[in-house]
Amino acid sequence: MSEQPAQPSLGANARVMLVSQVARYIIQFGAVAVLSRILTPADFGVYALVSAVVVIGSVFSDLGLTLSAIRAPELSHRQWSGLFWVNTALGGVLMVAVMALASPIAALMHNPSLTTYLVAVATVFLLGGASAQYRVALIRAGRYQALGLAEVVAPVLGVVVTLVVAIFIRGPWPLVIQQIAWAAFLLALSALAARRVPQRPRRGSGVRSLVTTGGALGLPLLIESLSNALAPLALGRTQPAAAVGAFSQASNIGNIVHLALGDSLTRVVVPAMSKAEGDEAFVRALHTARAAYVFSVGVLVMAVGGLAVPVVTILLGGNWLELTPRLLSIWAVGSFFQGVAFVLYWPLVGRGLARLQLRIDTPVRVLFILAVLVGAQVGVEFVAWMFLATAALRAIAYLAFVPRALGIGDLSYVRAAMPSLMAPPLVFAATRATTRLLADAPAVVQGLAGAGAMAVVVLMCSVVSPTVRADLRSTRNLVADVVGLGAGRA
Known part of the structure; x- marks a missing residue:
């Protein structure tokens, strides 16, 4: 059975999204304000290299599929399940690829310590890929309050974990752990709010056209992410x-x-x-x-x-x-x-x-x-x-x-x-x-x-x-x- 996206008022949508996004970034920068007084600029410099890899990989793990699913006039549960497994598979492949390439990337950056940080943060790709279609389901159902709550509570919990870690560990590790914790909490909260269970992966789920559309929409985002992430990576070498x-x-x-x-x-x-x-x-x-x-x-x-x-x-x-x-x-x-x-x-x-x-x-x-x-x-x-x-x-x-x-x-x-x-x-x-x-x-x-x-x-x-x-x-x-x-x- 196909579902059409709910159409709540423009004001209701914008109100929830605006509040949740502003709250999310206030929380994020509140944590940065605290951590910037605990950690050094060099710690943030090392983390910038790790974050650049995450930015590039996140686009590959999505490839425009979320936007394609949101824009689709109708989306059956079978199609949604197919997209869930595609996103999750892409995230898993990226996780393995980054783990395998962590040492060469660290050598390229002339920073051997990057290896352990990249191996740890690679789990973000699998977590993010698995959560993407749960958030799509909430948007299509018009449940912006549930989505907004998940996108606020997840960073709050991530910040709590980060600050606890920062008490005991210095260096980039608190920042790396914050990224992992945020992704894990967002997956858990989005899945609980969506109240959906994907069907088993199968061929012929009807997602080919959505994947094609997503690729067309995701390519500009990929180019933009590559250009933005390249700066800290290039600077990190010199x-x-x-x-x-x-x-x-x-x-x-x-x-x-x-x-x-x-x-x-x-x-x-x-x-x-x-x-x-x-x-x-x-x-x-x-x-x-x-x-x-x-x-x-x-x-x-x-x-x-x-x-x-x-x-x-x-x-x-x-x-x-x-x-x-x-x-x-x-x-x-x-x-x-x-x-x-x-x-x-x-x-x-x-x-x-x-x-x-x-x-x-x-x-x-x-x-x-x-x-x-x-x-x-x-x-x-x-x-x-x-x-x-x-x-x-x-x-x-x-x-x-x-x-x-x-x-x-x-x-x-x-x-x-x-x-x-x-x-x-x-x-x-x-x-x-x-x-x-x-x-x-x-x-x-x-x-x-x-x-x-x-x-x-x-x-x-x-x-x-x-x-x-x-x-x-x-x-x-x-x-x-x-x-x-x-x-x-x-």
């Missing part, structure tokens, strides 16, 4: 572990707003766009998503970049101030450009135009990979600048080609978006100036002053530009719907 740790923490903080809010919006916006009836409704949904992204993710990530010094001081402590703030400022600007393209990624997926995304992304990602391979010899700051440059190039390519493919005109989208897109760079300039003016003040005072500067810039932009005012109203209405205060509002 740069000190402490510098790699600073680079890793800067990129993690620079991506946090994008990941916490952007991933939540993706889970809601892509299905909404795919169901938009008529071009007018589709364009309206696109502009609403763009406005919401700019005045949430865009403004906040640029504020983090401008306030890099107090942010690093508060989150990581004074031991990280030598290099991390400079890297964070650069990475935050690159994350903003990533977001400009990310808004147009949503309609590409919603309209099933993954091939266009691949044609745009592949040259840019290849360029970044080449830049990283060369730049790793120069230093971590050069690689951060290359990330910013290629992210800007990707944003320009998306603005140039995607609106035309979507049939919304070559310049109309850009003209409509440009006034609001100017607000985040102005926020960056204002918060950075505030930090410099208050260089001798405590970090908390700098942060509060920067938040005030951010609010003033957004207010001034709304006074000057009618387009910004309209986008702020659209964002306010969407936020009101998400938090349950604006049901029925357009």
Whole structure:
């Protein structure tokens, strides 16, 4: 018997996903704030190499199957079971492969200690592969609260285990164990919430088309993951572990707003766009998503970049101030450009135009990979600048080609978006100036002053530009719907 995905309201979906994602990242960074004061930058540098392998392997263990299953109009229990075994098998193969290759990888990185860490963390692939379709089942059933609870409780339990381990063991081990514990708890909680038992694996389960679709959707993610994970791996061969740790923490903080809010919006916006009836409704949904992204993710990530010094001081402590703030400022600007393209990624997926995304992304990602391979010899700051440059190039390519493919005109989208897109760079300039003016003040005072500067810039932009005012109203209405205060509002 086939099941169709449940369709709860946009606000209900977004509310649960937003709360769970924000809570998850708050927990994660709370743990990082504690561990950064216990462990050294070099410990985080070694773990960055382990994490890079996990990032690459996680994409291989999924290959777009979860997104393919979520988007499928109907999904029988037999198909779901087939996908469960495919995901689990991929995870198991990757676990064995990483264990077998742990020693060669460690030798390539000139760090023999990596071997034991990689062997241990390889279990994450099997755990993640087994949990993927349980989370799909929860999404398709519209049980976002259960999924959100699992995605919050799992990292909480993982953090508890990590902090206990950190009391007795120093070095990268607490970070490695956190990754394993998180994956194990997420599998257990998702399986309990889904209340499903997969059928025995069998041929002819009807998943071939879903696997093919997943491959098309997963290939861009694979290229993106490879390009992102390559940086710490390349740097690990040529740069000190402490510098790699600073680079890793800067990129993690620079991506946090994008990941916490952007991933939540993706889970809601892509299905909404795919169901938009008529071009007018589709364009309206696109502009609403763009406005919401700019005045949430865009403004906040640029504020983090401008306030890099107090942010690093508060989150990581004074031991990280030598290099991390400079890297964070650069990475935050690159994350903003990533977001400009990310808004147009949503309609590409919603309209099933993954091939266009691949044609745009592949040259840019290849360029970044080449830049990283060369730049790793120069230093971590050069690689951060290359990330910013290629992210800007990707944003320009998306603005140039995607609106035309979507049939919304070559310049109309850009003209409509440009006034609001100017607000985040102005926020960056204002918060950075505030930090410099208050260089001798405590970090908390700098942060509060920067938040005030951010609010003033957004207010001034709304006074000057009618387009910004309209986008702020659209964002306010969407936020009101998400938090349950604006049901029925357009």
